[in-house]
Amino acid sequence: MIGDVDRMGAAEQRLLAEALSGHRERYPEVNLHARTVRGRTWPTLSEASGHAQLIVVGARGRGGFAGRLLGSVSQAVLHHANCPVTVVRSGL
Numbered sequence: 001m002i003g004d005v006d007r008m009g010a011a012e013q014r015l016l017a018e019a020l021s022g023h024r025e026r027y028p029e030v031n032l033h034a035r036t037v038r039g040r041t042w043p044t045l046s047e048a049s050g051h052a053q054l055i056v057v058g059a060r061g062r063g064g065f066a067g068r069l070l071g072s073v074s075q076a077v078l079h080h081a082n083c084p085v086t087v088v089r090s091g092l
Contacts, residue, residue: 012036042076049081056086 016034024032037044049055059074070078074087 009036041073042080045073045077046080046082049077049083049085052083054084054086055081056088059087059089 013036016036020032020034024030037048039047045055045057055077057074057077059071070087074085078085078087
C-alpha cells in the first residue's frame, strides 16, 4: 500500500513537471512554487491560498446548464480563497 502511494506521488510530480516544462525558463521573473497535495479539491486549494499570491484554477463548466461559466470547484475557490484567483476556461 505504501509503495502504491509513493508511486502515485512520483507520477503526480512527473505530470506536474511536464505541465510546467519550459515555463520557468520562458518566464524567469515569475516566482513559481509548484507542489502536489492530496485532499478534497476546493478546501485544499482554499487552504493553500493562505500562502499564495495567486491561485489559478481551470473551469470546464460542464455541470448544470450549457451556458454555465464556472464549475463547482472554481466557484468555491473564488468564494473561499485568501488571495486573488484566476479562472482559466479549457479550450480557449
